[in-house]
């Protein structure tokens with residue numbers, strides 16, 4: 001059979017267009033398929049390299065952070081409301097976020113986006129973008145939350161919390177780090193600067209890339225929001241006692257527990273995350289037994305003095321760093337995750353020695369993954385009682401600005 005090669009004579013694509021295409025693929029993965037932004041990165045950015053990957057990620061993340069406000073601008077400038085997943089809306093969102101938030105010159109923001117709507121709504125995108133930019137339109141200083149999230153959180157926590165959450169989206173979150181040796185907090189503050197909310201913690205507003213910072217390579221500290229450091233702190237010093245760290249990867253809490261003198265068994269089902277946990281232990285020279293297993297199928301050799309369950313959750317408490325959760329987490333997903341947490345907690349409870357401790361944590365702002373979970377657990381397990389609330393270890397200078405977490409410490413009857 002004869003075979004002919006077809007030669008395409010396309011002009012090379014203008015610089016920067018593949019990066020914008022990748023940004024739209026990322027948005028599509030989150031908004032239409034409900035994928036986590038981080039999880040969608042490898043496939044969506046396959047065709048872009050080096051710093052352009054970071055740029056595609058930044059465009060998508062910033063679009064997700066400001067989505068309701070961007071859409072309000074677009075809707076104010078179009079005669080007919082564009083469908084949520086219309087190509088024109090996607091193109092306008094990323095052109096506007098670049099021009100209005102990321103500081104891209106307007107001509108570059110639109111020139112790199114128009115080729116993505118060639119043969120389609122090019123005129124509309126060009127016209128709406130031009131109208132908005134020429135009209136000096138800006139995004140509001142305080143971002144809006146998606147309407148469904150706003151309603152859910154207002155019902156759970158009140159309007160004041162919603163306003164605080166909205167203000168929290170406006171500014172990039174600081175970098176919190178946990179020191180392996182809390183006794184050296186002053187020393188490391190002298191080196192790295194920043195403020196310390198409690199021994200073992202530093203908060204930096206500005207910093208070099210993490211791997212280049214003093215002390216990271218030698219394992220003196222790791223990145224961890226101060227709220228995420230509270231669950232392990234509830235357990236205090238280990239003095240050689242045993243702890244099961246369930247759902248442990250990438251190991252923030254494993255490292256804290258090992259550094260505090262616990263004999264840690266760290267369990268997680270994800271191979272790629274376990275790999276990162278091992279790398280973290282290697283870098284910090286901390287020790288833990290590492291087990292790759294599904295907690296629902298795993299059983300420890302013996303009950304432990306303490307069990308920490310950092311359960312898989314909706315992650316709505318970390319919306320500042322992962323704005324995709326604001327758009328892809330819906331009540332059905334929250335209910336599914338809450339059911340999974342309940343099953344994990346039920347097993348974990350049996351692995352606590354009489355008189356031992358159980359800590360349950362989720363980085364969630366959904367009562368179903370916190371207060372309601374605890375109430376159901378206490379109802380089913382009268383042999384457990386609440387021992388600590390996180391405020392026991394919260395720093396005196398606690399000033400907000402932290403991720404949203406639910407943390408409770410329980411004790412099993414002796």
Ligand SMILES: C[S@@+](CC[C@H](N)C(=O)[O-])C[C@H]1O[C@@H](n2cnc3c(N)ncnc32)[C@H](O)[C@@H]1O
Pocket residue numbers: 246247248249250251252253254267268269270273293294295296310311312313
């Ligand atoms: C919130 S993250 C853990 C963060 C970690 N504790 C830390 O401090 O770095 C939840 C973890 O649960 C794991 N996971 C989810 N379902 C699991 C299951 N059934 N068994 C074991 N691990 C699970 C995920 O792979 C993920 O690493």
